[in-house]
Amino acid sequence: MNLLPLFVMAVQFRSVTPVIHTLKYFQTTSSDIPNFPDYFVVGHVDDVPISRYDSKSRKFEAKHEWMNKMETDFAHFWERLTQYNIDIEQTFKVNFEIAKERFNQTGGVHMLQVMTGCAWDDETDEVVDGWEDLSYDGEDFLSFELQTQRWIAIQQQAFGTKHKWDQWDNLNQYWKHYITEICSHWLKKLMSHGGGFLMRTELPVMSLLQKTPSSPITCHVTGFYPYKSALFWRKDGTELYEDVEMGETLPNHDGTFQMTAHLKAELPADAEDRYECVFQLSGVEGDMVTKLDRKLILSNERDREEEVRKMTLAVAGSVVLLVLLALLLVVLVMIYKRRQAKYMPASGDGDSELTPRPPSEPDSDASLKSVSQPAST
CATH class of the missing domain: 2.60.40.10 (Immunoglobulins)
Structure with missing residues (x-):
């Protein structure tokens, strides 16, 4: 199992209504990777991230508000988890240095990853599987087999660790207890408090x-x-x-x-x-x-063609509008000139003629003359 690509694996199946739930923790320590924490761990329930701790923040964080209701004194509870992960971080880094020695490596970019967890059947209330899998530089390295309580070496460099851990009965008993009791306990607790969120369905x-x-x-x-x-x-x-x-x-x-x-x-x-x-x-x-x-089908090229088409139409529309505005301006200028020519004095007459009045307006001088002077006898 390759854990390197963000621990995400595609699942292909044809059945519905799952009854198997999983709790997994993914621990990663690395060297010489810029802007990347030396150590971090993320927790997943049914492949949904629920928690995180890293060597930069030095703080255990819950990803969902409903997790704060799992414990009465949840603030103190998260503090204890933070301290626990700080201790695990140191142990993990020591194991990382041992792994690099097994591969005769001193510097460069390297990565050690561990996936730990369990699978629980909510109908039978049984733990159906469990994991403690190690990978180095993206390749499977060592794995714990729950049924036999033995370690499986995938690479030659892992055989020394396998033989040592196989003889360590307390270690193997611990991992069995962790998988079948501790891990399953927390998985049930998480499902009890976050079931509404974890069991929801959203269509795509x-x-x-x-x-x-x-x-x-x-x-x-x-x-x-x-x-x-x-x-x-x-x-x-x-x-x-x-x-x-x-x-x-x-x-x-x-x-x-x-x-x-x-x-x-x-x-x-x-x-x-x-x-x-x-x-x-x-x-x-x-x-x-x-x-x-x-x-x-949504296509970048088709979108560009549509943009070009819209731009062409917009430019053509602008040109037509400018032509119409120019024609309108010409017409207005011609109308204005014709009206000016109608009311201006004739050429060469000087002031002999006044601007004519509209026919509805009477000649005021003529009206006064006809009133003030009597008719001749």
Whole structure:
């Protein structure tokens, strides 16, 4: 099991209604990685992050408010967990130096990771599995087998540690007790307080994406919960295995997940009638299907073409508007000049003619003259 890529593993299945719950802690110590804590540990319930501690903050943090209700004096409880992780950090770094010696390494970028946890069946109330797995530089190194209480060496450099730990009965009894009693106790407690959050169901948004017309068509699903899900392409009702590349299942910032499936096949002309992307979510009956429709594919190139088209239309509209404004201006100038010509004096007459009055306005001088002077006899 490779723990390096953020401890995220894709799960493919066809069943619903899970009854198996897991509690896992992932511890990592590293060297010579800039802006990266030397040691950190994250806790997951059913692949949902619930807690974190790192060597920079030196503080154990709960990721959800409902976790504060697990203990009456939760502030003191988190303080004790912080001190516990500080102690574990020192032990872990010592083991890291031992691992580097086994590989004859002194400097450079290296990483030691441990996954510890258990799986519990909430129907039978039984612990069905448990883990204490070590990896070094991304490769499996050493693993504890619960059934035999023995250690399995995956690499040659781990055989010395295996032989030593196999003879350490108290250590193996502790790991059995931790997995079957301590881990399962905390898992039940977490499920009891956070079941409403951890057992919720959120349906995803499905989209078809394509960078260029020659790129693979990506089926992107985001915003779903729980983690257990399946995404695949079908052709003529049959699931495709060739020409399909699966992406990782990744967490979103809001606690949901996203995943992708890339269709790399050369599509025939009638592909829209034959291909479809299918998503299955644990706890949800039936498939969520998005049929291949080229009009629905979101593409960077298509978006750029649409932007160019809109810009071209906008520029053309602006040109037409400017032409219309220019014509309107010409018409207004012509009208103004005609009106000015109508009311200006004739050329060469000087002041012999006054500007004519409108026909509705009487000649005031003539009216006074007719009143003040009597008619001649």
